[in-house]
Amino acid sequence: MAHDGMKFPKLTPKHVTEASLTQTFSRRAFALGAIQGGVGALLVGRMAWISIADNEKYALLSESNRVNLTLVPPRRGWILDRHGKPLAKNRTDFRVDIIPDRLRNKDAVIGSLANLLSLSPDDVERIREDLENSAGFQPVQVADKLSYEQFAAVSVRLPDLPGVAPAQGFSRDYPAGPTVGHLLGYVGIASAEQYKERKDPLLITPGFKVGKDGLEKSFEQNLTGKPGAKRVEVTARGKVVRELTTRPDTPGNSVRLTIDAGLQEYAGRRLATQSGSVVVMDCQSGDLLAMASMPSFDPNSFSDGISHAEWNMLSEDDHVPLRNKTLQGLYPPGSTVKPMAALSFLEAGLGPEEIVHCGGAISVGNGRFHCWKRGGHGAVNMRRGIAQSCDIYFYVMAQRFGMQVIADMARRLGLGQKFPLPYPSQNYGTVPDPAWKLKKYGKEWQIYDTVNATIGQGYMLVNPTQMAVMAARLASGRQLMPQLVLDPRRPAPAPLGVKQEHLDIIHEAMSAVVNGGGTGGAARIAVPDILMAGKTGTAQVRRITMAERRAGVRRDASLPFKLRDHALFIGYAPFDKPRYAVGTIIEHGGHMNRNEDAPMISGDVLTYLFDPAKALEKLDTLEKQWGGPPNQRLAEQMQTYRIEKGLDPAPPGSGNAAAVPAEDTGQEAAD
Amino acid sequence: MSIVPSPIANLPWRLMMLVTAIALFGITVLYSAASGSMTPWALNQLVRFIVFAGMALVLSRIPVSLFATYAWPAYGAIVIALILVELIGGVAGGSQRWINLGFMQLQPSEFMKPVIVLAVARFYARLPVGEVRRWNAIWPALLMIGLPWALVIVQPDLGTATMIAAGGITVMFLAGLPLRLFIGAGLAVAAFIPFAFMFLLHEYQQKRVLIFLDPESDPLGAGYHISQSKIAIGSGGLFGKGFLNGTQSHLDYLPEGHTDFVFATMAEEWGLVGGALMIFAFLLLFRWGLRVSTRAKDRFSRLTAAGLTTTIFFYVAINLMMVMGLAPVVGIPLPFMSYGGSSMLTVMLCLGIIMSIAREAKSRGNRLL
Incomplete structure (x- = not known):
């Protein structure tokens, strides 16, 4: 004891007895009881703090747990043609998206989705790629246009598919497919940049699309409606227990275009397998009735999210299906400028009957300039100069009147002019004159520049819309402006300020081009009593050397596609009462195939306006030789491309599978 | 003296009623946690309670010396x-x-x-x-x-x-x-x-402690339990959302809502009133246990009764502190309330032994209880 005590002096005992221990126990048991009571009071206090003082905060948190507020993407406004026929509409759609942020076990989820929805390897690859590039909060589309069975199959397996969001909504539908691709553009999921900029949750709502190109982009604000909202009760695993309240969306406004849907589709189809464009304009109002640029992409498939292979195919195609040729394509106008040049000569005082002798070539300065006809045309007046497209006549007259006269008239008729059309990307081309050349190249204007310009070569560049404007202004004698949005109250355009008798001379000559044994006979309209007036054009894209000229100019058919001449045509009908004007260009067409050449295409397109049945009958026959309508050819091209590239051919019917149920009928009411 | 035979009259009826009340309340909560169904939890728990309560009564007849x-x-x-x-x-x-x-x-x-x-x-x-x-x-x-x-x-x-x-x-x-x-x-x-x-x-234990200190730092990860538990309790308010109306538990936001976090399930539907009543009931139980200990005649009985009472107290205190965000998440269930057999067994063992001590204290002439 003493030993212990010495070692641990602090424990040296006071006197302990049984009684004192019991007393200690009672004291300490009481203390324990007090502590327990204290802890109990503390817990009640804590609970009161959470449930009374912080009640509002936690009630809110509980509510935001329980209630999932989802935006209902607004139905997009329709795009209508001048008669109210839809060019772009909405279609009920079952779709499935992935929200990358909520995705766990990516491979397993994609695997089971591929299985459930029978996705092609191409789709799977596209989804993986989109997932990698996505910003996490952006939904990635898995598939749309699903059948109800497929939609239901995914919906019931949701608890095992975290991050997968099936939805019933509307998707954009372009009934005319590729023929309206460039006209309307397409829609797609908003980019991460757009979301970061605007922070609008609507942008990352599955199923919501924004305009990506063309009119869909230009009229974005107008077409986008106000989103609805749906409150649903969800479990922690995201399973919807029940719907609480729903506020319907407000569809976007529709946009009514000047376009004639039937004509637009006809023109697109009539361009056949060529790379080209047709622009048709109303000669009274300036309304654009058709702006076809082919080949094109299918806006339906672009709006669904395009596969890598499809994109590659389109961007590698030498027929440039990704360029809207009607506004972005620039071409030397070739001989289509001759009526314009002739008008400028008349206005400058030239008599229409003055004769030029065409011997096939003349010397200008140091060079020798040839007529397209090697033997020459002999005696040529203005009418014959236009009808036979004699180059020598224009070489001579252009030298007499000078470039400025021609350039001024070209601009009055719309060449080189900017038109306020609702497209973000347009090219306006060039009408060259001495001042322009000096400014651009720092060089003096030369006489041979004038000679080149008068046959639409050299520096001169136009786009097909300008060609149509030129044709319409020549036809009407009015300052028509191309219009794309229908507005019946627009005031009539002012006159050009050229003499009607001069126009009559030009009209007569242009009619002779088509109906009087001229170069444009193929453009004749197949409707009795309606005469087409027009002008053909050929634009060289290569230089013909003296050596080649001696040996005989090579035929286009022997040249590679890119070196062939462009084929052009401007025209209007009826020749004596101008109603519709057309501008057509076939890139590298080389006048190799009469059926697919600019004059006949132009003639058929205008024929459609006077007798649609007749025009369609002809087209249906022709189209069989070309491998069917554009969407069918596009699908076949895709298939061939896949095989060439050693990719799995897409399963039949994928992409535009599954019969689609009722259309969005709420639209008519909203109009 | 009485028409009731003394072994039955001598059973600690008030205690048994208290414990039964707590347990039945717990079973009610489990019934709600299963979205208004006796299966899979409530019925099992009821059977367990009856069996283990019977076991505790048997234990109470065993001499303390054993x-x-x-x-x-x-x-x-x-x-x-x-x-x-x-x-x-x-x-x-x-x-x-x-x-x-x-x-x-x-x-x-x-x-x-x-x-x-x-x-x-x-x-x-x-x-x-x-x-x-x-x-x-x-x-x-x-x-x-x-x-x-x-x-x-x-x-x-x-x-x-x-x-x-x-x-x-x-x-x-x-x-x-x-x-x-x-x-x-x-x-x-x-x-x-x-x-x-x-x-x-261990790392996961460290994480739990850190998250206990700041559960909002990781509301979807390891702090999820505490966050959701506090949301359940907090959203219950004074009177709760009503029987069968809890959303945190029924929509699975509250994890372990029938076991360790059963108190949160209860509080969401019964509010502060239900919670305070429960805590009060547990305090009554502890008071009974400590009273038994002070009246026990020998040292072993005293220490055992107070010690076992405190063991039950630790269950309750740690669990409640955990669900209210005052302690890290450790797997301690709430006696009589949490679904599970082994904790019920342990607590009933404690109660049985304390009852045995109480019985001996009483039989030695101390009828104060």
């Missing part, structure tokens, strides 16, 4: 079982807390909670009165507590280990050891905690 006699052998058996668990776990890989007996899984650490109290109480009961304030009164008890504590903490089961240590130390405290020892040890532990946190805790 518990004293078997305290150390039981302690020894459980320590061996703990070692076995450790060995088997080592073979199986990963942490293992139970032995598979074929018909049931035995979790020896659970039994250690009451048995440590019995063993330490037995030690002090046998210690000569004069030794109490000497070192001989300290080290054997510390060893007795330290061994199972170490075995459980390596499992690793921080919650149970803490309860074992707390139960044993409570008995030491009640046995009359010098107060300054506890104060000194408390300070030492406080100083030791940062060290223990850095080097002794």
